[in-house]
Each structure stands twice: as C-alpha cells, then as structure tokens.
Amino acid sequence: MGLGTKFKEVKKAYVRGNQMLGDLIKVTPSSKIVGDLAQFMVQNGLSRADVEAKAEELSFPRSVVEFLQGYIGIPYGGFPEPFRSKVLKDLPRVEGRPGASMTALDLRKLEDELKERNDEITPEDVLSAAMYPDVFQQFKDFTATFGPLECLNTRLFLQGPKVAEEFEVELERGKTLHIKALALGDVNRAGQRQVFFELNGQVRSILVKDTQAMKEMHFHPKALKDVKGQIGAPMPGKVIDIKVKVGDKVTKGTPLCVLSAMKMETMVTAPLEGTIAKVHVTRDMTLEGDDLILEIE
Structure with missing residues (x-):
C-alpha cells in the first residue's frame, strides 16, 4: 500500500482510530479493523477530526463498515455514536449475536465445491474457506501460479533477494536448493525483466513480470x-x-x-x-x- 516508510504515522493513527471505535478489546478481527482504519487515515491524510466530520461521505474499509453493522458482535460499551450512524446511513444492522441468525453451513458440500476448483484440499483448507472464502481462494490461485512458497523466509518472499545474495531453500528434508541472484535485465515492452541466477551452481534465467514497471508504463x-x-x-x-x-x-x-x-x-x-x-x-x-x-x- 506504499506505507512502509510511514510506520510511525500508522501507529499514531492506530491510537486515534481505536479511540474513535470505542477502545476495542483486541483480538485478531478487532485489531485488524483498527489497523485497517489507521492505514486508511494515513493513506488519505486524515486526522480523527477529519474522519468524524466527513464520515458520511468517506469510503471506509469494508472491515470497519461490517464491524459497525455488528457482523462480529456488539463491543463492550456499545457502538460509538454518532459516528456509527454517519458511516452506516441506511445499511442494515445485525442485532444481538451474529452467529445466532446465521444459517447452518454444510461443510461436506463446501469441501466438494473446493475440490472442483482446486487440486488438493485438506480439512484445514475447508475451515479456512468457511471463515475467509475470498482470501482462501486468492491464496490457492496464488500458490497454483507460483508454487508452495512457505519454504521462503519472510524477507525473501516480500522483497526478493539482492543481487549477488546467496540463499538456500529447503523443499523437503534432504532436498535443498542453493540459489544465488546474479543480475536483472532491462524492462521489455511487455513489462518483463530477464532475471539471472545460479541454481545449484548452474546459471539459469527466467522472465518475470515487473509489476511496478508496468504501473509506470501505464x-x-x-x-x-x-x-x-x-x-x-x-x-x-x-x-x-x-x-x-x-x-x-x-x-x-x-x-x-x-x-x-x-x-x-x-x-x-x-x-x-x-x-x-x-x-x-x-x-x-x-x-x-x-x-x-x-x-x-
């Protein structure tokens, strides 16, 4: 989202966003809601006063809107007003415990549907898809394209290796790849770069989409x-x-x-x-x- 250099501002906005939402008790869903609001505020240069004054016309993150609708329950102390009413306007509200009004989920039917779209489905996959259907399918589509990337450490996954950097990737016990990044070619008309590297001592190259360059070209x-x-x-x-x-x-x-x-x-x-x-x-x-x-x- 381009906020990597604004972490201090995001932390300050997290405090203000948390206060706006009523000082929520933090568990994974509620902390993400406050974090989404904080990033939204920093991205758009909004103070707490700006958000409260323009609440009726701003396009808030979906997680914030659904929280105010009552999708994860009623927070201790109730919802913040008039902020909630300004954001929701005529949107429906869930009264009481959300799970009480939900229809029963057929996990076996969901498993069959997932197996039609994906090669391998585990019981953990079924539960993930039940809780986060969109995110789960994005993950499966991503891994279908790029393979199982859990063997990469976080920095290599998010940023990629530096030129001349050597690293190892353990695919499974006793099967380790030795990789060294060598060089990047220029961007071609299709927005791709030739990436040169050593794989177990052998020089290889592949064409990789440079998404940032494609944005600049368009x-x-x-x-x-x-x-x-x-x-x-x-x-x-x-x-x-x-x-x-x-x-x-x-x-x-x-x-x-x-x-x-x-x-x-x-x-x-x-x-x-x-x-x-x-x-x-x-x-x-x-x-x-x-x-x-x-x-x-």
Missing part, C-alpha cells in the same frame, strides 16, 4: 480533488468488483466499486447524487491512491 489519470464528480481511489489496490455502469443513477452512499489490498477491502461509495458519466477502471485493474475510478454528473 499512465492512469488522477481524480481532481476540486472536481466533486471525479471519484478517486482512497487507497492503492486491485479492483475486484464494479457495482455500476455508465448511465446508472446513484445517490449519496451508493456502492460504486470494491478495492482490495493486503487483505483489506474498501467499498468506494458515491459522495453525491447524480448519473455515472464515465467509468475509468475494469475488474482486476491495479490502482494507486487517487487514481480516477469514475465520474458522476
């Missing part, structure tokens, strides 16, 4: 903040759903599209009433912050 217009009808991306991310088309009538709060980044989904909503004049994005397109999504007249 110029996407930015939303002008002084033009009310231009709707920009509130954070970097991938477009996973578009809810409207040209000619649709929208009101304030109408869902426009969904962005996803680092397991955080954000529903972009209309800040004003009007008609969709132009849509500048397509599904699976990767956007930077403030990239123009659509225009409303």
